[in-house]
Amino acid sequence: MATNRAHRRCFRERKDYLAQYSDAQLVERFRLDSAGVYFIESLIAHEIISSSQKNHAVSPIQKIFLTLRFLATGKTQLCNGDDMGVSQSTVSRAITATLRSLSSQRIVTQFIKFPQNTPDIRKNQEEFFSLAGFP
Template sequence: MFVTDLIRDALTSQTQRRNAIAPEMKVISTLRYLATGKIQQCSSDDLGLSQPSVCSAISQTISALSEPLIVLQFILFPLDIPSMQAKKTAFMNIAGFPGVVGDGTHIRIIVPSASEDDGVYVNRNRCQHKRSSWKE
């Protein structure tokens, strides 16, 4: 509902037809598609919409979520040199990576089975990943 409320105006159909797809259903079909990676036909079968309707809902929802007024509420990127340098310094102090401006991307790393230092394979949320099953 939070996501839908952010973009409800952009997703509300201007048509007078009785069967217009509700903004909630557009968001649900988009999130389902993005989360599962299923083809649109599967989402349409699961949600009772036609494949073209799912395609249109996904396009409308992603377009609405990509609007600057929405994006800027959640993604902040330094645009001036002093701010960028401050972020680089802060990240270097936290993680030891030079030249990094942001820290919002989570990259899954599988612990190699031969590793004896599991602590190196812990992300910033203190989440450790499974060991790999392949031998090095």
Template structure:
């Protein structure tokens, strides 16, 4: 690996700012204008509608907004759009860069910044949480009963495989039953598709039942820390316990 030196820390910062400024000036002319897209076209490209995008912009504004505008820094909305387009359409950063009028290194930096902000403990605690009070459980159960007529169910549980690039270490344990490299992610969601719990640390070869058995969720139910009489709904890969 070669390293290019541009001098001291201030010189390196100026060099980085110049590169980003070039990208930002391009983006002023070439960034997609959502006003020219129909609602369905926006969802197709970004997997969020206008309101969803505006919500993310407001939510992340303080954490990813530029510290200064003297270099025509990318706005929070531009960063959100770059990230959503990449997550929605595939793993080629250069395509995302061309669409939004920036360079591939800028896309990489933006992805790291936005995903880190979305993964902050504060946001996780605010939006991903199990109902722990009996009143919350009753509301969830009534909602799901109204949808599918299942009694006393507060959420559904399932595993989903997120494909990854084959790792260099223990590559074989990430191969799932379809022969692809993945991470097996356990998700629990309510009747409104709100995520209530997520476990995303197991390789693709691990069975759903083992992920549940070794999760904090399992111990909450097993040790009586959840209100009694309520259940999670899963497929045949899960034991009939609660």
């Protein structure tokens, strides 16, 4: 017997990892401490904030945690969503937005510099070799 009842959305409680875990525990679970998470948030929050706060929108810090957990553990998006209290599709969108922002030209050029001339290239080669025997 089919019913015409409207599907009610169920919003699950989301964890506050910064309040729940110490810096050492954050590093174990996400590979960054709170200062690292806040640093990433300061870089990209304005790019990954939801345009609306309807339907319990995921905050930038939550998107960062979802992305870090996925990268740190290789857990499936479904498991990460269960941990945070969001759906798998929300995890997917959060990871995509966060990684797109972190790999933007603005961020990449701020932190990654390639040597442009022969002396600088040779210096980098020598430093890599002295650090780990990397030719």
